[in-house]
Structure formats: C-alpha cells, structure tokens
Amino acid sequence: MTNDISVQMKGVTKRFPGVLANDHIDLTLHAGEVHGLLGENGAGKSTLMNVLFGLYTPDEGEILVNGQPVAITSPATAISLGIGMVHQHFKLVRPFTVTENIILGLDEGSPLLDLKAAERRVAEVAEQYAINVDPRALIHDLSVGQQQRVEILNSLYRGANVLILDEPTAVLTPQEADDLIVTLRGMAEQGKSILFISHKLEEVMKVTDRVTVLRGGRKVFEALTKDTDKQQLAREMIGRQISDLERDESAFVMALAGAGEDLGIEHHDVGSSQKQAILTVSDLHVKDDRDLTAVRGMSFVIHPGEILGIAGVDGNGQRELVEAITGQRPIEQGQVWLEETETTKWSTRDYINHNVAVITEDRQKEGLVLEFNLLRNAVLKIFDRPSFSKNKLLKFNAIDDFTGKLIDGFNISTPNPQVEVGTLSGGNQQKLILARELSQSPSLIIANKPKRGLDIGAAAYVHQKLDDERKRGTAILLISGDLDELFALSDRLLVMYEGQVLGILPIENADIESIGLMMAGSSRSEIASNRSS
Amino acid sequence: MTAISEQIRHIKWRAIWRQVYPAALSLILALVIGGLLLLVSGRDPIAAYQSLLSGAFGSSNRFTETLVKMTPFLILAISVSISFRCGIWNIGAEGQLILGAVASTWVALSFSFLPPLIILPLTMIAGIIGGALWSGIAGVLKAYFNANEVITTSMLNFIAVYLLAFLVNGPLKDPEGFNFPQSALIDSSFELPRLLEGSRLNIAFIVALILVVAAIMYWRSTVGFRTEIVGASRRVARHIGLNVNWTIVLVTLISGGLAGLAGWGEIFGLHFRLIEAIAIGMGSLAVVVALLGELHPIGMVVSAFLFAALVVGGNAMERSAGVPFALVDVIQGVIILLILARSYIFRARAS
CATH class of the missing domain: 3.40.50.300 (P-loop containing nucleotide triphosphate hydrolases)
Known part of the structure; x- marks a missing residue:
C-alpha cells in the first residue's frame, strides 16, 4: 500500500434549500486503497459523491486531484480527471453489447467503427483486472452482477484511477457481492483508489482499508479499518449520546443474550398465538421485481392494540413485505393470516374490502x-x-x-x-x-x-x-428506517436485514445502538458477546 | 346554509371560467392568425370571415347543414374523450368509424328483407360492435403487451381505410353503380327519419345529444371514476386494487363502439351507402374537437358546433370568396398547437 494521495476533498460544503447536505467535509483518497464511506440514509454520502463526480458544484471547499486543485463541473470533467462512478442504477443500453456500451460516446480516433479492435481492447482491460465479462454479450442477457462489472469495466476503460461505487452490493446476491469484493481488492492492488459507499458494516469491515463515517452532513469519524470495529462504526453512524438512552447494562445484555431465546419461541411458535393475533405472517417468501428473493422466511405476529415496528435499512425487503401482505405482490411460500382467515392469496381489493388500512x-x-x-x-x-x-x-x-x-x-x-x-x-x-x-x-x-x-x-x-x-x-405494523420514530411508537421491534428477521425485541429491552448494529447486519449473539466481554 | 351554497356556486363558476377561457382564447388567436395569413396573401380577412359566417349560419338550410356536420364530430369527440381521460391516446376514431360503417352497411344489405323496425336497431348494434372490435385490438395490445396505442390505432386506421377501399371496389361494390367505388344503396325504408323537411338533419343528431347526456352520466358513475383514476395514475390504481388492464380494454371498447355508432349515423342518416370518403379527416378533427372542448361533454358540444361551422363555412368561403379551404386546415392546426401548449401559456401565467 502506498501513501500517494489521489484525491483530496477539503472543506466541501453543499447546501440545498433548507438543508445543509455537506458541512465542511474533508476526505482523502490514497492510491491502492479501498476507502469505505459509511452513513445512514440522508447522511450526505450521495451528495458528497455527486460533488466529486461533477453532478453538483460545491458551495465551498476545494478538490485536489493528484495534488492539483481542480474544478469538476461535469461528469465529463470527472472522467477526464480519471474519476469513474458506478451508480446504483446502471446506465447501460440494454439492447447493445458490452463493447458497444463501453465505447459509447468515446472518440476512437476514426470516423469508422472498428468493433473488432474495440472488443480486443475491452477484453484486454477485463483481463488485466480479472473481470470476467464477454465483450460480445448483450446487456439484457447479463445478470445484475455482470452488468455491474460492465459498469466497472467502463470506468477502467476510460482510464479511471479513482472509482466511486454507490452501494454496489445493494443489488447483488451474496455470492455476487463476494465476487465483487475480490475484484475490488484486485483493483486496489494495482494502485486504483476505490471509494466504497455502504451502510452494511460487515462488508465495510471486509473490503475497506480505511473508513469515513458521515452523519447529518458532517464527517464524524475516520480510521484505518483495522483500528476500528463494527460496534464503534455503528455508534458513529447512529450518533446517539449513549448516556441519553443508556439503560441498565445488565438488563440490556440479558435482553440480547437471554430474553432473545424467549422471543425466538414466540415468533416461531406461530400456531398457538394465531387465535388472538390480528396479523400472522409465517415463513413468508417474496420475490422482488428482479425475481430475486427479497423476503426470505419472515415470521411474526401482531396483536390487537400493539405496534410492531420493523427496523431496517431501506432495500432489505420492506417494500416487498408490505406489498405481499397487501395483495400487491404474489407470495412464493409461506402464509399470511388476518385473525382466523388465511389471506395468502388475497387480492388488493380483498384487503381493502376488509378495511386493512395502508399508509x-x-x-x-x-x-x-x-x-x-x-x-x-x-x-x-x-x-x-x-x-x-x-x-x-x-x-x-x-x-x-x-x-x-x-x-x-x-x-x-x-x-x-x-x-x-x-x-x-x-x-x-x-x-x-x-x-x-x-x-x-x-x-x-x-x-x-x-x-x-x-x-x-x-x-x-x-x-x-x-x-x-x-x-x-x-394492530399496527410500522415500517421505518428512522429509529426515533420506531422507538417513540413501537411496542416491539423487529429488525429486518436482507429479507430476514434478525430478531424481535420488546421495546423496553431494545436500545438504539444495538438495533442500529443489527440493522447493519450484526447478529444478536455477536452484539451480546461483545457487550459481555 | 344559503351562504355555503352561494359560495359553492361561486367556486364552480370560477372553475368553469378557468376551463373555458384557454379554449376561447385559442380559438380567437387561431382566427386572428388565419386573418393575418389572408392579409399577407392579399385577401380581405373581414370579407372572408363574413362569407364563412354566412356560409355556416346564413340561412336555415346552412344552419341545419352545420348541425349535420356537427353530428359525427360530436360523437367522435365523446368517443376519444373517454379514452383520453383514461390516459389512452386513441387516435383511431377514423378506422373505428369505418369499421362501424362497414359492419352496419353489410347487415342492412344482407338482411334487407327484414322490416325497418328490426333492421335499424340491428344495424346500430352492428356498427357499435364493428367499431368496438377494431379499437379492442389496440386495447388488448395496450393492456397486455404494453403496445403504444398511438402507433397501433394509427396503423389500424390505415388498415381500415384500405379495407374500405377494397370492399367498395370489390365484394361490396354496387353492381349497378357505373363502376363507382361505392356499395349498393341501402333500402330506402332503412333511412333515418329527417328532423326537418327539406334538410339533411336527421335522427343521428338526436342520438349525438343523447350521448352527451350519457357521457355526463358516465363521468358521474363508478365506472367513469375508475376510468379517471386509471387515467391519472396507473400506480395509484394498482395500489387501490383496480384492475388496470381490464379498465383499459373496457374503455377502448366503449370508445370504439361510439366511433362505430358515428359511422352508422353517417351511413343511415346521410350517404345511404358505403363510400370511400366516408371518414376522411374525421379522426384528427375528433381529437381537436375533444381537446378544444377540454374533454368535457358540454365543452365538446360547443367545440363540435364551432368546428362544424368552420368546415361548412369554409366550404362556402372557398366557393364565394375564393379563399382556399386550406385556411380552415391552418386554423385547425393553430388551434391544436395552442391547445397543446395551453398548460404552458395559460397556467404558467396564472401561477
């Protein structure tokens, strides 16, 4: 790992009407490093990246690329400075081949298109970074993970030294995510700087060398990944004054380590509680629009006069869950019951006719x-x-x-x-x-x-x-990414991560920090063992 | 209580005015631009418009002729307005009218032995079904295959036009018609009764007015409400459990059926036989009339009347003042442009 600085952002500030999205943020990217950028939704990650990629102009601050102050006024400038970005939503022309997409808009020096030569060059770059993609494949034949590789290849082909990846694993299957991490490590070894935006702590620990945490538009934390741990990062991300909310430490550990067992019984033993429950969801499996399983085996019940809060970072299957239990999306497996009626196959109209309210x-x-x-x-x-x-x-x-x-x-x-x-x-x-x-x-x-x-x-x-x-x-099912809201209203909290129930806690046994950790993918036993040690 | 109803009445008038004035202004502007064109080409715009007015309203005969022209415009405008308010850009009124005319003529020619009291309802139903099936093709393609209805309906127009040409030159050609491209005349007992002695104004006009009332009822019904929800947002419609695809098909069937009915009226009220030119230009006129009438049944009565006057008067103007009928086309074109741009021109100023 070298210490060459490839990009330096100094005091970058960006205001929108009524919002200070970025407040004097400093960020330094080193060559050969994967740099994690962590933060909750709305912490300012995307704004900062859009500033670096030339989509927004900062109100204050300066950006240095390879030591030179630069004004990045458009994505074209960013690309010419060697900065590439892979968006969450891919910018690919689906009926075109990989090569056609990559050379799209590039001036290849001749008015005639030599696709064969272009394909060879694309294949060379792909080989150099061990990115496994067929240059002749049509985009709409490729999986999401492969399309993402095309996007990465696209940046590399344009000579990117700095690569920004905006929540790259959000759209991937776990296997694809692992492959991506290998690719990114390989690129870093060849001297590229990679800025890896995520809110999944597990991944950030695995792939990054250095990590920066943003909260409320400010940079609140920076460290080498090896010098920090998930607990610290979660704390910084959520940024709660622990003293404000600290509950009795021993009760907390009990809740996580011990009481969790009881809770486990409650939500697996659906049959016995079926009678008094208003909503019963049992082993629910639902697919998303891309035909990937978004909800994997969720089970829970809600009783009359109870608010069950679902805590989770956006995109962990909440949307699909709601659509499945309101008749908007087919249920692949499992059952849904309204009181004593099975509603697994109900249409949206059926739910409306039975006065299920949806906000x-x-x-x-x-x-x-x-x-x-x-x-x-x-x-x-x-x-x-x-x-x-x-x-x-x-x-x-x-x-x-x-x-x-x-x-x-x-x-x-x-x-x-x-x-x-x-x-x-x-x-x-x-x-x-x-x-x-x-x-x-x-x-x-x-x-x-x-x-x-x-x-x-x-x-x-x-x-x-x-x-x-x-x-x-x-009975109320409350879905939110906002912990304040969940804590203010819920009787019990269900933490949802990648379509699964990570745990259900009565609110008096939950604290914001551990819920935040679980939302970022830590299992309860991990938290408990860390706490008790 | 009276104060409140007074207030509501006040609100409604303002709402109506807000709807009416962009259309009125568009029309006036179009007439002014047409007048300027006349000036540039060295003609007297005042004289030309005078001959247009007297051509449309100058005598009771002229006036009834305007109402005769108005009949298909009004029915077709109601037809397309139902599609438009459902967010379906059905521009296939022309083809649907042709299919309605063909189906109803065929029934009249094939079953001429039946008494008029049976044949008239039968031909009417045939016309509705002919138009509905034609638009239904586009509806099904739209609902289940997401095919763009602008393309499908306009392609179906071409097919209908050439199908009609084939029929009146082939299978349905009048054997005693001196080789003209037209079908045989329907039995004279099947002709729609005239409303006024010596004019061509007939029962079809009454049918059009009944349809205006029916359209008003439609928009006050649950089906009409569902149509507008689907038109406003497919996403909301799905969220509240409406069957979006079926609504799209149903609405295109209704639209096509009405256009087919207009074809029936043209055959049994005016031409009494199939002719090639039965629907020329009607499809695009229907769209203009509907848009100028703000897709509202009453608004479309007014705009259909104005357009009929423009067409009838325009013909007279060409004959008496030597002004080319193309001027009417220009005025039409300017109105379309202004109507399409009205949300920018008028609403932007309002806010």
Whole structure:
C-alpha cells in the first residue's frame, strides 16, 4: 500500500434549500486503497459523491486531484480527471453489447467503427483486472452482477484511477457481492483508489482499508479499518449520546443474550398465538421485481392494540413485505393470516374490502391522485361501496358530507374540498390519507414511513393518531428506517436485514445502538458477546 | 346554509371560467392568425370571415347543414374523450368509424328483407360492435403487451381505410353503380327519419345529444371514476386494487363502439351507402374537437358546433370568396398547437 494521495476533498460544503447536505467535509483518497464511506440514509454520502463526480458544484471547499486543485463541473470533467462512478442504477443500453456500451460516446480516433479492435481492447482491460465479462454479450442477457462489472469495466476503460461505487452490493446476491469484493481488492492492488459507499458494516469491515463515517452532513469519524470495529462504526453512524438512552447494562445484555431465546419461541411458535393475533405472517417468501428473493422466511405476529415496528435499512425487503401482505405482490411460500382467515392469496381489493388500512410509502405516487380534489381522494378506495354509490352512480352529497367530516375531524387545512390535493402541503396530504384510512375503523394498519417528509408538527400529529388507534385496539405494523420514530411508537421491534428477521425485541429491552448494529447486519449473539466481554 | 351554497356556486363558476377561457382564447388567436395569413396573401380577412359566417349560419338550410356536420364530430369527440381521460391516446376514431360503417352497411344489405323496425336497431348494434372490435385490438395490445396505442390505432386506421377501399371496389361494390367505388344503396325504408323537411338533419343528431347526456352520466358513475383514476395514475390504481388492464380494454371498447355508432349515423342518416370518403379527416378533427372542448361533454358540444361551422363555412368561403379551404386546415392546426401548449401559456401565467 502506498501513501500517494489521489484525491483530496477539503472543506466541501453543499447546501440545498433548507438543508445543509455537506458541512465542511474533508476526505482523502490514497492510491491502492479501498476507502469505505459509511452513513445512514440522508447522511450526505450521495451528495458528497455527486460533488466529486461533477453532478453538483460545491458551495465551498476545494478538490485536489493528484495534488492539483481542480474544478469538476461535469461528469465529463470527472472522467477526464480519471474519476469513474458506478451508480446504483446502471446506465447501460440494454439492447447493445458490452463493447458497444463501453465505447459509447468515446472518440476512437476514426470516423469508422472498428468493433473488432474495440472488443480486443475491452477484453484486454477485463483481463488485466480479472473481470470476467464477454465483450460480445448483450446487456439484457447479463445478470445484475455482470452488468455491474460492465459498469466497472467502463470506468477502467476510460482510464479511471479513482472509482466511486454507490452501494454496489445493494443489488447483488451474496455470492455476487463476494465476487465483487475480490475484484475490488484486485483493483486496489494495482494502485486504483476505490471509494466504497455502504451502510452494511460487515462488508465495510471486509473490503475497506480505511473508513469515513458521515452523519447529518458532517464527517464524524475516520480510521484505518483495522483500528476500528463494527460496534464503534455503528455508534458513529447512529450518533446517539449513549448516556441519553443508556439503560441498565445488565438488563440490556440479558435482553440480547437471554430474553432473545424467549422471543425466538414466540415468533416461531406461530400456531398457538394465531387465535388472538390480528396479523400472522409465517415463513413468508417474496420475490422482488428482479425475481430475486427479497423476503426470505419472515415470521411474526401482531396483536390487537400493539405496534410492531420493523427496523431496517431501506432495500432489505420492506417494500416487498408490505406489498405481499397487501395483495400487491404474489407470495412464493409461506402464509399470511388476518385473525382466523388465511389471506395468502388475497387480492388488493380483498384487503381493502376488509378495511386493512395502508399508509403508503410514497403518498404522492401511491396514496393520492394529486390532480384530483379532496372529495375524490377521500373516497378513492371505497367509492363503489353502497354508502357512496347506488346503481353505479356516485352519490355526490354523501361524498361531500364524508369529506367534510374527514376535513373537520383531522384538521386538514384546505380552502375548500374542491381544490386539487397536489396544492396541499405534505402534512395535509398525509392527514387526508390518515383520515381516509382510519375512517373505516380498521383492525390492521400498515404504515410505511408515515412521517416521511413531514415537518415536526405534522409528524407529531401522525404519531398521535397512530397512538390513538393503538389504544382503540388496532394492530399496527410500522415500517421505518428512522429509529426515533420506531422507538417513540413501537411496542416491539423487529429488525429486518436482507429479507430476514434478525430478531424481535420488546421495546423496553431494545436500545438504539444495538438495533442500529443489527440493522447493519450484526447478529444478536455477536452484539451480546461483545457487550459481555 | 344559503351562504355555503352561494359560495359553492361561486367556486364552480370560477372553475368553469378557468376551463373555458384557454379554449376561447385559442380559438380567437387561431382566427386572428388565419386573418393575418389572408392579409399577407392579399385577401380581405373581414370579407372572408363574413362569407364563412354566412356560409355556416346564413340561412336555415346552412344552419341545419352545420348541425349535420356537427353530428359525427360530436360523437367522435365523446368517443376519444373517454379514452383520453383514461390516459389512452386513441387516435383511431377514423378506422373505428369505418369499421362501424362497414359492419352496419353489410347487415342492412344482407338482411334487407327484414322490416325497418328490426333492421335499424340491428344495424346500430352492428356498427357499435364493428367499431368496438377494431379499437379492442389496440386495447388488448395496450393492456397486455404494453403496445403504444398511438402507433397501433394509427396503423389500424390505415388498415381500415384500405379495407374500405377494397370492399367498395370489390365484394361490396354496387353492381349497378357505373363502376363507382361505392356499395349498393341501402333500402330506402332503412333511412333515418329527417328532423326537418327539406334538410339533411336527421335522427343521428338526436342520438349525438343523447350521448352527451350519457357521457355526463358516465363521468358521474363508478365506472367513469375508475376510468379517471386509471387515467391519472396507473400506480395509484394498482395500489387501490383496480384492475388496470381490464379498465383499459373496457374503455377502448366503449370508445370504439361510439366511433362505430358515428359511422352508422353517417351511413343511415346521410350517404345511404358505403363510400370511400366516408371518414376522411374525421379522426384528427375528433381529437381537436375533444381537446378544444377540454374533454368535457358540454365543452365538446360547443367545440363540435364551432368546428362544424368552420368546415361548412369554409366550404362556402372557398366557393364565394375564393379563399382556399386550406385556411380552415391552418386554423385547425393553430388551434391544436395552442391547445397543446395551453398548460404552458395559460397556467404558467396564472401561477
């Protein structure tokens, strides 16, 4: 490992309206090193990388490449400076071959295209870095992992010395992820600098030489990977003053090491608790859009008057879980029960007809029709019920009354019910969804990130309403990546990682730090053993 | 209580005005641009527009002729507006009209021994089915194979036009028609009753007005609501458990059926036989009329009437003032452009 500095970012600051996304961040990349960049969602990782790749211009600070101050104004500048980026979503032309994608937009010196020669050059570069890809293969015939290799090859072919990988393993199977790590290590040995963005601690420990942690737009920690450990990184990532939340140490260890056994019994022994539970999920397997298994054998129950919080980093199967238990996505294996009815094969309509309330993750694209007025959105899911239509004709007076009640009951501020919902504030939109979903006295509420994008007042209102529902005896499944939200509301916490249940803890036995660690992929026994040692 | 209803009435008027004024302004601007073109080409725009107006409204005969022209425009506009409000850019009204005309004519010619009271409903149903099947092809391709309906419907238009040409030059050609490309006349007892002595205005016009009422009811029904939800967002529609694919197919079937009905009206009300030119230009006119009417049934009554006047008056203008009919096409074109750009021109200014 050399100490040559390839890129140095000094005091980089980037502001967006109302947000300080990057606050005077320093970052140094050495040649021949894999540098991990860790942080929760919204910590500023992507912004920083977009600054380095020329997609954003920093408001303050400077960037030095090979010791020279540079202004990276566009991705083209970044590439010409030897900086390459592999995005989470690949930028490949699917009907083209690997070689065609790689030489796309490059000036190969001649007006005529010599594909054969290009293929040879691509194959050479691939061989040099031991990247196993057929230059003649069509992109749409390749697996996700292979496509990612094409992206890496693409950067290398353009002479990249610095490679930015934005959560590269998020889209990969575990085997593909292992292969990627081998490739990245090989590239580092040949003197490349690699910036590896992730929130999976396991991987960061395995692949990186050095690690930087961002939190709330600031750099809070940097160390050589060998000098730190997962616990420390998790602590830095989540950034809790331990003293604020510290519970009795011995009780904590008990909870993790001992009580976990009891909990294990609870969630495996689904049969006996089936009777009193509102929602029972047993050995659920669900595939995602890419046909990979996203939920692998999840089991849990929710009882009346209980909020079960699902903690997990985005993209660990939460979306697929919600879609499976609301009838949007087929269930490959396992069962779902609503009280004593098996609902494994239910359609979305069935769930709606049984008043299962859903607060969708993206209220503007899934929960509401923004160009419709409040009246239409209020009855969006129930317009065909006898209270709102007769002989297929809508009963506008009934809809007017109903919407008026929702507006009054939930303090939705709107000039009148005729305005387009898109003109309302995010908080009022969410109130409308809440009002609509709670109006049918649900026995189960599935709330996916219910306070996403809301200001403090609106978020508190949403929490209040969910709490009221719990008191009424409703079972609530709360999915969130925000630990504050989960801790504020949940009765029990389920930690979800790569589509599996890592553990279910009663809230009084959980602490933010260990949950944060588990979200990043540490098993409970690891945490317990570390704590007790 | 009265205060509240007063307030609601006030809101509604403002909403209506917001919808109407971009369309009205588009029309006026198009007429002004047309006038400037006339000036540049050395003609008197005032005189030309005067002859246009008198051509469309100058006598009771002219006026009824405008209503006759308006009939298919209105039915086709209602047809495409249902697709448009479902987010389906069906531009195949022309082909669907042709298939409706072909199917209903074929029934009338083949079963001419039946009494008119049986044959008229039968031909009407045949026309609806003919149009619906034609658009249904595009609907199924859209719903289940995600084929772009702009392409499929316009390709189906070509097929329909050439199918019609083949039929009136071949299998359905009138044996006593002096080799003209047209079918035999339907039995005169099958002709739709006239509404006014000496004019061509017939029952089809009443059918069009009934369809306006039906369209208003449709948008107040659960099916209409579902149509608009699917049109606004397929994603929301799926989230609330609507069968998006079936809705798309259903809506294209309804649209096609209405266009087929327009074809039936043209045959049994006006031409009494299949002719090659039965649908020329109607498809694109239907789109303009629908858009100018803001896809609202009442709005489309107004715009269909204006366009019929423009066409009838334009013909008269060509004859009496020597102004080429192409001017009408220019005005049409300018209106399309302004309507398409209206969200930028008008709404941007409003905010």
